Amino acid sequence: MHSGYYDLEAVAEGVRDGAHRQIIGGLWDEIGDHQMAFLKAQGLTPNDRLLDVGCGSLRLGARAIAYLDAGRYFGTDISETLIDAGRAQELDDALRARAPRDHFAVNDDFDFGFLPEPVDVAIAQSVFTHLPFNHLRRCLARLAPHMAVGGRFFVTYFDCPEDADLYLPRRQEPAGVVTHDYQDPYHYRMSDLERAVDRAPWRYQPIGDWNHPRGQQICVYVRT
Ligand SMILES: C[S@@+](CC[C@H](N)C(=O)[O-])C[C@H]1O[C@@H](n2cnc3c(N)ncnc32)[C@H](O)[C@@H]1O
Known part of the structure; x- marks a missing residue:
């Protein structure tokens, strides 16, 4: 198991106990608002198609669905229970209609085949902090065909300085x-993040500190 999120039954039990916000890390309003403000500052417009990789119970989703034009938000997660809890408890009928169930996919291997069209912006917030390096490389390889050229994929991570x-x-x-190199929560060097591109059509760009309350950093991969 790469992280506790792979224990789907434990996650489902937590959701049954009413903990869908805590399971994905808590700080619901703080980190939800932080992501939304960051994406807007990076130029996200209501007309963009946004993919939330590891969307969980829609901490960003609830905000993004309200901001984006109807039908522009997509999410994936390993846990169907988290997605369903988010849709049931964090969205009202109007928001659910703007992000129907087929805008969400459940898998752990970064299969984005459900996307009807290329997306303009993607984000994985506090996802690769819980996953080993090969998952990031796989995600980049599998996402590339589903991103618009020039599209941007924002990824948060815990940093390990090059000289540490x-x-x-x-x-x-x-x-x-x-954080650790070999177990959850993981840290990465910037050179790891750059190397994760492998042969996929992305250009890695560091961003760094984005005032995340738990000290995660952020970088962006631009689809070439
Ligand atoms: C800390 S939560 C963050 C959720 C969301 N990005 C947010 O900021 O609110 C990490 C999420 O990544 C999901 N996850 C973990 N491994 C995954 C994988 N291999 N594929 C897709 N999602 C995964 C978990 O189920 C969980 O919802």
Whole structure:
């Protein structure tokens, strides 16, 4: 198991107990608003198609669906229970109609074949912080055919500076999260993030600090 999110039964049990917000990390309003403000500052417009990779229970989704034109939001997650809880409990009827169930896919191998058209913007917020390197490389390879040329994929990560020892645990401020090279939560070097492009048509661009409350950094992959 790469992370606790792969224990789908435990996740479902937590959702049954009413914890769909806590399971995806809590700080519901703070991190939801933070993502939305960041994407708008990066130029997201209501007409863009947005893909939320590892959308969970729609912390960003609830906000993005309200902002985007109807039918422009798409989400994927390993947990159907989280997606369904988000749709049932975080969206009202009007918002559910703007993001119908077939705008969501459930899989753990980054299969984006459900997307009807290329998307303009994608984000994976606090997803690759829970996954090993090969998952990021696979995600980039499989997402590329579904991104518009010039489209941007924002990815958050915990940083390990190039001159630091990758193999020691790192304390990430301001929240004191302890990250690792080989277990969840993971840290990465910038050079890892760049190397993850492999042969896929992306250009890696560092961004860095985006004032995330748990100290995650962000970078962007631009579809070439
Ligand atoms: C910390 S939560 C973040 C959720 C959401 N991005 C947000 O910021 O609210 C991580 C999410 O990634 C999902 N996830 C973990 N591994 C995944 C995989 N291999 N494919 C798709 N989703 C995955 C989890 O189920 C969970 O919903």
